[in-house]
Amino acid sequence: MSNSVDPKYQSTAPDEPNIHEASDVIISSDTRRENRIPPGQTQTRKWPVLHYGHVPKIDLKSWRLQIDGLVDNPLTFTLEEFQSLPRVKVFSDFHCVTRWSRLGNLWEGVSVRHLMELVGVQDTARFVIATGYDSGWTTNLPLTDFDVEDALLVDRHDGVELDADHGGPVRLVVPRLYAWKSAKWLRRLTFLDDDQPGYWEQVGYHLHGDPWIVNPQNPDGERFRDDPGWQGERRE
Structure with missing residues (x-):
């Protein structure tokens, strides 16, 4: 796709955090770094489309979000119910x-913290599993x-409705x-007391996945479990 017809191509330099200082936008702390590019990363003005399988065909009328596990009040939302919840905006960088x-x-979209309050996440919960509509990913x-503060469930990106290719x-x-x-294509959040590896984590991706974790042997982020970055510390 050429840049002239790619609606997600940034034709000008991306915004700086100070543009949103006086607004109602939450600014992600990592976006305030002097160097916003993590170790081993390269900036792009596109928003590449990457996923392991096909884009699922989701009927918006039958879409449901289920939140369960170690919660006092398990809930299921229709899309209309989800979009009627209190809204937030977050300005952040995005690292693949x-x-x-x-x-x-x-x-x-809707703040993760607000959803956690609605369902009453129990004190014993330590982890969450996110499940997508794409074959149970x-x-x-x-x-x-x-x-x-800056984690959320998103239905709009850069002022427009989030398209299917991007989740x-x-x-x-x-x-x-x-x-x-x-x-992407979120359908369920399950709160747990133990860490259960997801799809990519089961085949060797890092259980945590912090791009700013470094150590002297491998200053390259938490990408895979067998690299020296497993024991690194977050670069501030």
Whole structure:
């Protein structure tokens, strides 16, 4: 697709965080870094489309989001119910494990923290599994990265409705982790007391997936479980 017809191509430089300082937008802390590109990454102005299988065909009228596991009040939302919840906007960068980073994204949707309050996540919960509509694809996240101000369930990106190629109608976005942790075509969130590897994690991807984790032997982020970065520390 040429840049002239790609609606996601950034024809100008991406926004800087200070553009949103006086607005109602939550600014992701990693977006305030002097160097916003993690180790081993390259900036792109496109938004590449990557997934392991086909884009699922989702009937918007039958779409459901289920939230369960270690919660006091399991809930299921229709798309209309989801979109009627209080809204937030988050400005963040987006880092794919395939080594590209798209800076200056404006996400709109529902805060993860608000959903956690609605279902009453129990004190014993330590992890969450996100499940997609694409043949039950899953990814695991620790609550220390999920229960944060800038994590949200997204249905709009850069002012327009989130398209199916990029995970619409609703996807998870957790800016501080690699993008495979931001599950597309979301249909379920399950809170757990133990860490259960998801689809890519079962074949060797890192259980955590922080692009800013480094160590002297491998300053390249948490990509795979067998690399020295497994024992690294987050670069601030």
